[in-house]
Amino acid sequence: MNATPNGAILSAAGIHKRFGALVVLEDIDFAMGAEEAVGIVGPNGAGKTTLLSVLSGAYPPSAGTIAFKGDDVTALPATQRCRLGLVRTHQVPKPFGGMTAFENVFVAASHGAGLGRDEAYEEALGSLKLCGMLSVANRRAETLGLLDRKRLELARALAAKPTLLLLDEIGGGLTDGEAGELVETIRELRRRGIGIVWIEHIVHVLLQVAERLICMDAGKIIADGEPQAVMADPQVISAYLGGGPK
């Protein structure tokens, strides 16, 4: 199947992903518009991170196609998808140790976005500022606390100049207040026209940004639509919240 529905910035069709005998994604069809904010929820092991990895190019799908901005990117590695503007963050932040926060973000701007030195410098500063990190810009990444490591993960992704940002549990492990700060930053990205796909277990945080919600269970999309309707769906209650009406 081809994956380029009209008007979609990102689309995936017939996606399967297996690790050996384990089927992790099964016949996923997904498409989104350029400025949408889509949340993804689902129980542990549902396949959410694997879907993000397949969309971003970290893993090839076992079957199916992925299109970004109208082009088939199924065979492109993550670095090339990143240059096209399809950028992800990781659930566990992966900064380069031995480098400062600024240096980490600068590398993302120069290598992720392919910017020249002066432009990368400006982009890195702008991303750190947007993420509230100027005061720790010269700290080594490995000395940062969890909130700053999450901010750094976001700043690195921003410096790669995304048109579509895939966020994997950027709020995980944070207090409500800390997650609230990240929500404000992500809302600013929305105002700048960046599309968002956000996997998050903290649903009330996610719903401050997501206008559309997808619930996955056992490698499949079991609900997709207006967030309140999805959260009230009996299948979602059963799968994600562990019980309720069948």
Ligand SMILES: Nc1ncnc2c1ncn2[C@@H]1O[C@H](COP(=O)(O)OP(=O)(O)OP(=O)(O)O)[C@@H](O)[C@H]1O
């Ligand atoms: N590289 C891999 N090799 C083998 N199995 C994997 C690999 N990555 C993920 N899996 C398995 O795929 C399934 C889905 O994992 P995935 O991380 O995508 O789920 P998830 O919905 O993101 O879960 P969580 O909410 O806990 O992060 C799990 O059973 C996991 O053990």
